[in-house]
Amino acid sequence: MKLSTIFVQALLVPLALAAAAPKLEKKVSYDGYKVFRISTHHDGAIIKEKLAPFAAVPFNLNTEEHLDVAIPPQDLAAFKALNLETEVLHENLGADIAEEGKFAAYDGPSAQAVPSLNWFNSYHSYADHVTFFSDLQGAFPQNSELITAGTSVQGRSIFGIHLWGSGGKGSKPAVYFHGTVHAREWITAKVVEYIAYNLLVQYSTNATVKTILDKYDFYILPFVNPDGFVYTQTNDRLWRKNRQTRSGSSCVGTDINRNWPYKWELTNGASTNPCAETYKGVAAGDTPENKGLVAFTKSLAAGKGIKLYIDWHSFGQYILLPYGYDCSARAANHARQTTLASGVASRIAQSYGTRFTYGPSCSTLYATTGSSVDYLTDVSKAELAWTIELRPTGSSSSGFILPAAQILPSAIEQWEGMTYLLTTM
Structure with missing residues (x-):
């Protein structure tokens, strides 16, 4: 148990340091965002073009059949005016995130020394x-x-x-x-x-x-x-990439699952844009x-x-x-x-x-x-x-x-x- 305790403490040091550092970023709020599933009918590019003026947050990368996207409250009226074929997945994304985030306290091992x-x-x-x-x-x-x-x-x-x-x-x-x-x-x-x-x-x-x-x-x-x-858990529930910064770019993060050193050099399976989700x-x-x-x-x-x-x-x-x-x-x-x-x-x-x-x-x-x-x-x-x-x-x-x-x-x-x-x- 002593070894495990040391292991836990070592893992939590960066977390403690992060907690002690000043909060430079405001937590992203998804209150009032509505999530839609849009039928693309095998032409996702056209749908994406129509969504370009909005501060939309895409959920899925494969848009062959549908595009799942979160629309902020200020864009909802204009989005509805597009008359796309949609289903509602989240009436209020922020409320659903808040419900998901009601973490239960970890009650530790049972009497048999096994976690419950x-x-x-x-x-x-x-x-x-x-x-x-x-x-x-x-x-x-x-x-x-x-x-x-x-x-x-x-x-x-x-x-x-x-x-x-x-x-x-x-x-x-x-x-x-x-x-x-x-x-x-x-x-x-x-x-x-x-x-x-x-x-x-x-x-x-x-x-x-x-x-x-x-x-x-x-x-x-x-x-x-x-x-x-x-x-x-601290800033943006929908964050995908790691938290690596790159010289010359204000965008943060690399997709770890597009960075393995095999077939990395090929095109069309990842992005060279540091701001992209698949960078x-x-x-x-x-x-x-x-x-x-x-x-x-x-x-x-x-x-x-x-x-x-x-x-x-x-x-x-x-x-x-x-x-x-x-x-x-x-x-x-x-x-x-x-x-x-x-x-x-x-x-x-x-x-x-x-x-x-x-x-x-x-x-x-x-x-x-x-x-x-x-x-x-x-x-x-x-x-x-x-x-x-x-x-x-x-x-x-x-x-x-x-x-x-x-x-x-x-x-x-x-x-x-x-x-x-x-x-x-």
Whole structure:
């Protein structure tokens, strides 16, 4: 426990320093913003052109079928005058953000020294997430350790947990999960936390879980973008990128998932505009986060190899296979990956009927360059490398502001999908 306490304190130092620093930025308010889903009829460019005069905030990058966008109150009348085909997703985005932000107090470990499942009834602060992982590891010291995979722009550790079974630490191929790559995608941390929780809590009582953890070493990083996540809780709930500044630009942030040093130089899958949501950076792998992640990933690949990598995102309900950089490219084991993705989608649907679409990333959703999945597939030689886009999708979608009541159902259905995958792959 002493080691865990030191670990927690080290992780929270940047947060404490940030809290002590003067607040130079006003918190972004979304009060009165209304979020619409606009049917694009396969011509999103025309819709975007019509929205150009407004201070609109886009939610989705793939606009082939629809565009989800937040319209500020001062633009609502002019927006309605466009007579677009729309559905309302949020009547008042600010009110829904406020409701989501009613964090429950973390009540710590139970009498059995295990964190309570109540953790998954609410979203939490970054500090509470750090403590949760420390408590979880402290309850199972023989099968886990806290790990770091580099540091962020602002000096926060990219922390996580390493889990293993009867073979001992580092003796099996790696299963490797990333969460909160994009800061506003809060549900991703909760889902990977639920997976880690179940692997440890059920190891001694569930034969299937024991088989899984005895077969693989798990490396789970809940916050690949810790600075961005903290910023979503202090300044702007819809922030996506990291918090890196660049010389010559007043815009902040690089998209960590467009900065991996593989196919980074290609066009049309990322932006060279520092103000864009998908800004790729100045050079391949030039963010502090990517430098740490690449080094950590190389160490896993050089060890027992990487069996499975999943980059968890939201939203849209997709299981995305390689590749993002080329819509015609396919992994060497594409047929096998497709079969497994189909099985995972079917298992996910058994819990609550949630439907996930699966297929190659570029042809199923949109092009991406400098992405983790492409790097893990071709450079790290991971046998399986996927992106999973979590809830929600469809009409009445809540987008990134997924209600707290959906945390546990989302986590449960993913646990079911992963149980299938981890026993089948």
